[in-house]
Amino acid sequence: MFRILGAIAGYFALGFFGIFIGYFIGSILDRMRMLGAAGMNPFTAVRRQSVFLETVFVLMGALAKSDGRVSETEISHVEQFMQKLRMDAQHRLKAIELFKQGAKVDYDVHPQLNEFIAVCGYSDNLKEMLLVYLVILGLSDGQLNTNERGILEIIANRLGYGADALDQLIDMVMNRAHFASGQATSENALEDAYKALGVEKTSSDEEVKRAYRKLMSQYHPDKLMGQGVPEDMIAVATEQAKEIQTAYDLIKKNRDKVHK
Numbered sequence: 001m002f003r004i005l006g007a008i009a010g011y012f013a014l015g016f017f018g019i020f021i022g023y024f025i026g027s028i029l030d031r032m033r034m035l036g037a038a039g040m041n042p043f044t045a046v047r048r049q050s051v052f053l054e055t056v057f058v059l060m061g062a063l064a065k066s067d068g069r070v071s072e073t074e075i076s077h078v079e080q081f082m083q084k085l086r087m088d089a090q091h092r093l094k095a096i097e098l099f100k101q102g103a104k105v106d107y108d109v110h111p112q113l114n115e116f117i118a119v120c121g122y123s124d125n126l127k128e129m130l131l132v133y134l135v136i137l138g139l140s141d142g143q144l145n146t147n148e149r150g151i152l153e154i155i156a157n158r159l160g161y162g163a164d165a166l167d168q169l170i171d172m173v174m175n176r177a178h179f180a181s182g183q184a185t186s187e188n189a190l191e192d193a194y195k196a197l198g199v200e201k202t203s204s205d206e207e208v209k210r211a212y213r214k215l216m217s218q219y220h221p222d223k224l225m226g227q228g229v230p231e232d233m234i235a236v237a238t239e240q241a242k243e244i245q246t247a248y249d250l251i252k253k254n255r256d257k258v259h260k
Contacts, residue, residue, distance in 0.1 A: 048119055055116040055130060057095045059155060060137050061102025062109050066147040070103055077140040081133075109151070113158045125218050127159040128169070129237065135173045144170065172198050176243035190254055196247035205255060212248040216241060 060081075064074040078099060082092055101107070120126045134155065138148045156166040175195040194201055197211045217223065219241040221234045 051115055051119040052126060052130070053095075054098055055112055055120075056133050057098035058102035058112050059109060059130070059134055061099035061104075062107050063102075063134055063138055063148060063151055064099075065103035065105075065107070066151045067145050068147075071141060073141040074137060077137055081137075109155060110158070113155065117158065121159075125224060127161075128218060129224065131156060131159065131161065131166075131169060132173060132240065135170055139170075139174055168198055171195050173240075176240060176247065189250060193247035193250045196243065197251070208248070208251055208255075212244065215244045219244065 057078075060078060061070075064070040064078075082095055085091075087095060102109070102112075116130070120130075131152075134152060135144075138144045138152060144152070152170075153163065153166060156162075156169075161169070172195060175192040191201075194203075197208065197215065199208050199211045203211075219237045221237065224234060224237055
């Protein structure tokens with residue numbers, strides 16, 4: 001029942017995107033109750049999710065076009081992203097429209113960032129998830145070029161991330177991807193695993209465990225949905241969580257051998 005009401009509320013509040021987001025309001029409200037957020041205004045939740053979605057696609061467009069052209073690899077990545085969201089034809093058209101808006105020459109990312117910060121900036125998890133989605137797109141062709149790095153720095157800076165924090169996030173996402181794609185070899189797998197968790201080989205067992213638990217908490221579906229990430233966008237977070245788990249398991253297995 002809540003799903004239907006959410007879809008209706010979303011439609012009247014935000015049009016087609018509102019239907020897509022509002023349909024999941026019922027399950028979101030249930031999850032938010034578990035997080036102690038019961039009673040949140042459904043229209044507020046719809047608004048947060050709508051702004052999150054809009055910002056993701058607009059900034060994806062800006063990032064893809066930052067080097068002068070949108071590559072086939074980037075287009076393919078965005079297509080796969082929309083498939084994961086199970087968007088229907090109307091929602092896909094809206095998402096493409098937003099992507100093209102961001103891909104316009106000399107597009108100014110600041111107004112969209114202002115709106116995102118005003119509506120979603122209360123949550124460090126939402127800010128990090130936005131950056132993670134963008135970093136994954138930037139790395140879709142294997143590396144970040146100078147222009148992509150530049151726009152990521154602008155976005156990260158507005159979200160409160162310094163250059164070092166952005167470097168660490170990029171390194172973590174890149175090395176998690178090695179596990180997902182099978183690129184990690186026996187020679188560098190352990191090194192990649194440490195980078196995926198944002199720790200060093202010299203870090204203590206407790207430091208490694210603390211980093212692992214923090215990351216798993218950040219990517220927990222209930223927490224992300226309670227803060228405003230649409231349910232179908234949780235798929236990317238789930239992939240990240242699996243890669244984090246794989247990295248931690250490898251580190252723990254290696255350390256257990258050493259301690260014996």
